[in-house]
Amino acid sequence: MTDSTASRRRGDDLERAIFEAALEELAEVGYANLRMEAVAARAKAGKASLYKRWPDRAHLIRAAARYKATNVDTAFEPSGDVRADMKRVMLRIAENQAGPSGEAMRGWVGELRATSDEEEAEKIREAIEQPRIRVFAKILETGIANGTVRPEALHPRIVNLAPNLMTQAFLMKGRPASEAIIDEMLDMIVLPLVSSD
Amino acid sequence: MTDSTASRRRGDDLERAIFEAALEELAEVGYANLRMEAVAARAKAGKASLYKRWPDRAHLIRAAARYKATNVDTAFEPSGDVRADMKRVMLRIAENQAGPSGEAMRGWVGELRATSDEEEAEKIREAIEQPRIRVFAKILETGIANGTVRPEALHPRIVNLAPNLMTQAFLMKGRPASEAIIDEMLDMIVLPLVSSD
DNA sequence: CATTTAGTGAACGCAACGTTCACTATCGAG
DNA sequence: CTCGATAGTGAACGTTGCGTTCACTAAATG
Numbered sequence: 163m164t165d166s167t168a169s170r171r172r173g174d175d176l177e178r179a180i181f182e183a184a185l186e187e188l189a190e191v192g193y194a195n196l197r198m199e200a201v202a203a204r205a206k207a208g209k210a211s212l213y214k215r216w217p218d219r220a221h222l223i224r225a226a227a228r229y230k231a232t233n234v235d236t237a238f239e240p241s242g243d244v245r246a247d248m249k250r251v252m253l254r255i256a257e258n259q260a261g262p263s264g265e266a267m268r269g270w271v272g273e274l275r276a277t278s279d280e281e282e283a284e285k286i287r288e289a290i291e292q293p294r295i296r297v298f299a300k301i302l303e304t305g306i307a308n309g310t311v312r313p314e315a316l317h318p319r320i321v322n323l324a325p326n327l328m329t330q331a332f333l334m335k336g337r338p339a340s341e342a343i344i345d346e347m348l349d350m351i352v353l354p355l356v357s358s359d
Numbered sequence: 360m361t362d363s364t365a366s367r368r369r370g371d372d373l374e375r376a377i378f379e380a381a382l383e384e385l386a387e388v389g390y391a392n393l394r395m396e397a398v399a400a401r402a403k404a405g406k407a408s409l410y411k412r413w414p415d416r417a418h419l420i421r422a423a424a425r426y427k428a429t430n431v432d433t434a435f436e437p438s439g440d441v442r443a444d445m446k447r448v449m450l451r452i453a454e455n456q457a458g459p460s461g462e463a464m465r466g467w468v469g470e471l472r473a474t475s476d477e478e479e480a481e482k483i484r485e486a487i488e489q490p491r492i493r494v495f496a497k498i499l500e501t502g503i504a505n506g507t508v509r510p511e512a513l514h515p516r517i518v519n520l521a522p523n524l525m526t527q528a529f530l531m532k533g534r535p536a537s538e539a540i541i542d543e544m545l546d547m548i549v550l551p552l553v554s555s556d
Numbered sequence: 557c558a559t560t561t562a563g564t565g566a567a568c569g570c571a572a573c574g575t576t577c578a579c580t581a582t583c584g585a586g
Numbered sequence: 587c588t589c590g591a592t593a594g595t596g597a598a599c600g601t602t603g604c605g606t607t608c609a610c611t612a613a614a615t616g
Contacts, residue, residue: 169581169582170580170581170582170593170594170595171594172581172582172583172592172593172594173593176593176594192472192473193469193472193473194469194470194472194473195473197571197572197573198572198573198574199572199573207594207595208594208595208596208597209573209574209575209595209596210574210575210576210577210594210595210596211593211594211595213573213574213575214593214594217574218573218574219573265472268468268469268471268472269469271465271468271469271530271531272390272391272465272466272468272469272470273391273469274465274530274533275389275390275391275462275465275533276389276390276391276392278533283533287531287532317547319543319544319547319548320547320548323548326524326527327523327527329527329530329531330523330524330526330527330530333468333471333526333527333530334468334484334526335484336471336472336475336480346516347516350514350516350517351516351517351520351552354552355548355551355552366612366613367562367563367564367611367612367613368563368613369561369562369563369612369613369614370562373562373563394602394603394604395603395604395605396603396604404563404564405563405564405565405566406564406565406604406605406606407563407564407565407605407606407607407608408562408563408564409605410604410605410606411562411563414605415604415605416604
């Protein structure tokens with residue numbers, strides 16, 4: 163926990179501590195209630211150290227989310243059972259949405275117009291979608307290889323469908339889709355669309 | 360500045376003026392930048408008159424959005440051409456998202472957890488979804504009647520699919536889906552799922 | 557016309573923002 | 587090892603927007 167022989171941290175060391183603090187705050191009070199002073203206090207840092215690094219709350223939180231995304235295990239090997247694989251990944255997305263990353267995204271969406279840095283926004287969107295596209299494309303490819311999936315299903319709009327449904331559900335309901343809802347998404351929408359029979 | 364023949368409005372008369380002002384502000388500066396003082400000034404009303412009616416910004420904006428929703432022409436008669444009907448409605452949703460209602464929704468989503476009045480949230484969700492469900496259900500029913508749509512397509516998850524895709528696109532991109540994207544949604548996802556052939 | 561009801565506008569206290577500054581711990585070059 | 591340069595601290599500050607209060611006044615009521 164806290165070191166009583168407190169040394170004064172600098173550089174990346176301090177930066178990481180701030181990120182961790184921000185993520186914890188995000189998880190606890192949510193984006194809308196996150197206070198810079200609270201993050202600073204939690205990280206045992208001065209407010210000035212935050213503002214030296216990021217111009218405002220939105221930037222700090224985006225940076226923290228990026229930090230978390232890079233430090234998370236994203237490895238995935240498809241089993242060949244398309245439904246099971248998709249479900250597994252969707253449950254993982256749900257877990258993720260329930261934590262600080264979900265809050266970061268909610269806040270980002272809420273300020274999407276205000277910020278309106280179209281360049282930056284596009285990069286964030288890509289950072290969110292790219293990993294998902296890769297995983298779902300892999301699942302579909304495996305399905306195509308073993309004949310359970312139509313080859314035409316490998317289109318970005320369809321590859322993105324499942325994660326997009328997850329996003330929609332999360333944003334509109336305020337919490338991630340339950341397992342029951344994921345099952346419905348799969349059986350009523352995604353699988354009928356991609357299955358080869 | 361102040362009109363010498365200034366009549367002082369009251370009740371619903373004043374309330375409408377406040378709603379109009381709020382909607383104009385929403386359209387101009389967006390949810391995140393909307394200031395209560397600006398709304399009051401624009402409506403030529405006192406800030407106290409706003410706070411007498413609604414406890415805070417979020418409530419005022421929700422009320423304004425509701426006000427607009429009830430004063431909008433929602434009539435729709437399906438032509439029997441399912442694709443054309445759906446496209447027409449989706450374009451109307453896009454138009455709507457581009458205006459103050461879209462901003463209201465973005466703001467609501469951004470604060471969904473902070474507000475966290477689960478009761479109220481559910482009512483708002485319903486108010487958004489109900490009219491859409493009715494319209495798309497009608498379109499699908501007509502399609503079922505003339506044999507172009509599978510009867511099993513009349514399931515809430517599928518009925519809601521098109522509007523949900525519109526919502527997802529709007530929230531993540533910051534602006535409504537273009538016509539080209541709507542075409543893709545229809546041809547790659549919605550129609551393959553509901554068509555009877 | 558008198559009384560009650562409702563809106564105005566200005567002032568207020570408050571919370572959080574983002575900035576500044578004097579002070580201090582750590583780093584690294586010589 | 588010493589000393590200057592670099593980076594962090596913590597407190598104070600001005601500012602903005604919130605939501606409230608109050609003395610005043612216009613409109614409705616009867």
